[in-house]
Amino acid sequence: MSLDQNNRSRMVIAFTFVVALILSILPGPAWAQPFRPDWVSLVLIYWCMATPQRVGVGVGWTVGLILDVLYGSLLGEQALAKTLVAFLTLKLHLRMRMFPRWQQAMTVLVLVAINHLVVLWIKDLVTHAPVRWSYWSSSVVSMLIWPWLFIILRDVRRRARVS
Amino acid sequence: MLSSSGWSLRTPTVLTRFVVFTALSLALMVLDHRGQHLAKIRAGLSVVFYPIEVAATLPARAVESFLNFVGGNEALQQKYDKLASRQPLLEAKLERYDALVAQNTHLRKLLGSAALVADRAVVAKILQVSEEPFTRKIVIARGSLDGVHNGQPVIDNHGIMGQVTEVDPEQSRVTLITDPGHAIPVEDTRNGLRAIVFGTGAESSVAVRYLAAPTDIKVGDLLVSSGIGGTFPFGYPVARVTRIVNNPNEPFLNIHARPVAHLEYNKEVLLIWPTKITPGRTLPPASAPGPQPTPLNGVRAIPDTTRRPPAARAPARPPAAAADSSAGADHGH
Structure with a gap:
C-alpha cells in the first residue's frame, strides 16, 4: 500500500469521527435528548471491527477525550468509556464480522450500554446523578441505527479503499 | 511491553494499551475533579476543537x-x-x-452593610446546550475577551440561570441551577428563611434540601438569591416552590421547586458584573464602622448578610x- 493511500485512509477515518462528534453535540429539542444515539461509540465500534490495525484503544481514548471537552464533562469520563468500548470490540471483532446483522446489532447494544454504564458510574461517584430509565434509551436507539450506519460506513470504506 | 514469544520488542498488546489508557483516564478524572490543575489544558483543547462546535451550531x-x-x-x-x-x-x-x-x-x-448590586450587564447568545444527559450546561458566545470570569452570575429576564464555570477567549460554559453539581443559597421572600437550592439534573425542577419538618415553607413561595456566599447578588428570583413532601421516615423535607428563569427557552442570556456597594465616605460617621474600602468593579464581594x-x-x-x-x-x- 502506498503512503498516499495510507494517508487517505487516515483522513477518511478521521472525517467520520468528526461527523460523529458533530452529530453528538448538534443542538436539538430537550425531549429528543435521551433518544440521541451514541454516534461516536457506533463509529468507533465499526472501525475497530473493520480495521483493527488502524483504530483501537488509543483512538478510542482520543475521541473520548475530545467528546469530554465538547460536552464539558469531567475530563477522562468519556475517554475511559470509549477506551473500554474499543478494547471489547477489538476482542470481539473477528466474531462480530461473522455475525448476522441482527446479532451484530445486539452486540452493539451491549457495548453501548457498557459505555453508558461506565459513564453513569463515574457521574454517580462525582455528582450523585439521578438515574432515569430514559437514560438507557440511547443504547436502544444506537442498536436500531446500527444496521444502517454499518451499510453507510461499509460503503465509505469500500469507496475510499480504507484497509 | 515485551512480547513473550522471545524474539523482539513488539508493539504493545491490546491489553497493555487498554490498561495504560484506562490508567490515564482515571488520572485525568482525579486531577480534573480535585482542583483546577487541568483548567488550562481543557481551555486549550476547547480552542482546538472550537471548529467542531461551530459546525454543530x-x-x-x-x-x-x-x-x-x-x-x-x-x-x-x-x-x-x-x-x-x-x-x-x-x-x-x-x-x-x-x-x-x-x-x-x-x-x-x-x-453599613455591603451588598452585591449588578451595575453592568451584557447580552450573550447561547451557542450550544449540553446534549449530555444529566448535565445542565450551556455555552454562550462571550469569553474572557469580553471580561467574563469564572463564577460570574448569568440571568435572564425572569431570574437566575446559573454561573460561568469555564472561560475560553471567545466563549464560556455556564452551569445552570438545574445541574446536579450546582447549589445556590436562597432566601424565602415571604419570611426570609434561608435555604439552599440544589440542581437535580431534571430540566424544570430543583430541590431545596436540608430543611426539617417544622420549617415554615409553603407551596408557591418565591425563593430569591440571598447573596450569601458572594457569587450571586441578592434578590434575584431563583425558583418557586411547587411540591413539599413530608416523609416521616426521612430526616428532611422533600421540597421541589421550579426555576423561575426560562432555562430551556431562551436564545439569549444576560451576564452581570456585580459590584460591591460598601459604605462610602459620605456616610454619617456614626453608622460607618470599620475600614471603608472604595467600591471596586468586578471584585467578588462577600456580603455580610450572614451576620x-x-x-x-x-x-x-x-x-x-x-x-x-x-x-x-x-x-x-
Whole structure:
C-alpha cells in the first residue's frame, strides 16, 4: 500500500469521527435528548471491527477525550468509556464480522450500554446523578441505527479503499 | 511491553494499551475533579476543537436565518410592534426601579452593610446546550475577551440561570441551577428563611434540601438569591416552590421547586458584573464602622448578610412600600 493511500485512509477515518462528534453535540429539542444515539461509540465500534490495525484503544481514548471537552464533562469520563468500548470490540471483532446483522446489532447494544454504564458510574461517584430509565434509551436507539450506519460506513470504506 | 514469544520488542498488546489508557483516564478524572490543575489544558483543547462546535451550531443558525429571510418583513413588523408596545411599560417600571435602587443603596449605607448590586450587564447568545444527559450546561458566545470570569452570575429576564464555570477567549460554559453539581443559597421572600437550592439534573425542577419538618415553607413561595456566599447578588428570583413532601421516615423535607428563569427557552442570556456597594465616605460617621474600602468593579464581594441580625434586615426588606412616596419625589423633575 502506498503512503498516499495510507494517508487517505487516515483522513477518511478521521472525517467520520468528526461527523460523529458533530452529530453528538448538534443542538436539538430537550425531549429528543435521551433518544440521541451514541454516534461516536457506533463509529468507533465499526472501525475497530473493520480495521483493527488502524483504530483501537488509543483512538478510542482520543475521541473520548475530545467528546469530554465538547460536552464539558469531567475530563477522562468519556475517554475511559470509549477506551473500554474499543478494547471489547477489538476482542470481539473477528466474531462480530461473522455475525448476522441482527446479532451484530445486539452486540452493539451491549457495548453501548457498557459505555453508558461506565459513564453513569463515574457521574454517580462525582455528582450523585439521578438515574432515569430514559437514560438507557440511547443504547436502544444506537442498536436500531446500527444496521444502517454499518451499510453507510461499509460503503465509505469500500469507496475510499480504507484497509 | 515485551512480547513473550522471545524474539523482539513488539508493539504493545491490546491489553497493555487498554490498561495504560484506562490508567490515564482515571488520572485525568482525579486531577480534573480535585482542583483546577487541568483548567488550562481543557481551555486549550476547547480552542482546538472550537471548529467542531461551530459546525454543530451551523444547521440551526442556517435554519434561523432562512426563516428570518422567508418570514421577512411581516415577522419583523410583528416583533417590532410587540417590542414597541412593551417599551413604555418597561420605561415606567425602570423609573421606579431607579428610585428603588437609590433608596436601597442609601439604606444599605445607613446599615453599613455591603451588598452585591449588578451595575453592568451584557447580552450573550447561547451557542450550544449540553446534549449530555444529566448535565445542565450551556455555552454562550462571550469569553474572557469580553471580561467574563469564572463564577460570574448569568440571568435572564425572569431570574437566575446559573454561573460561568469555564472561560475560553471567545466563549464560556455556564452551569445552570438545574445541574446536579450546582447549589445556590436562597432566601424565602415571604419570611426570609434561608435555604439552599440544589440542581437535580431534571430540566424544570430543583430541590431545596436540608430543611426539617417544622420549617415554615409553603407551596408557591418565591425563593430569591440571598447573596450569601458572594457569587450571586441578592434578590434575584431563583425558583418557586411547587411540591413539599413530608416523609416521616426521612430526616428532611422533600421540597421541589421550579426555576423561575426560562432555562430551556431562551436564545439569549444576560451576564452581570456585580459590584460591591460598601459604605462610602459620605456616610454619617456614626453608622460607618470599620475600614471603608472604595467600591471596586468586578471584585467578588462577600456580603455580610450572614451576620446581619434579623432586626436589621427588616428595614432593608420593604423599601418597595416606602419607595412609592419617595419615587414621586425623586422623579418630580
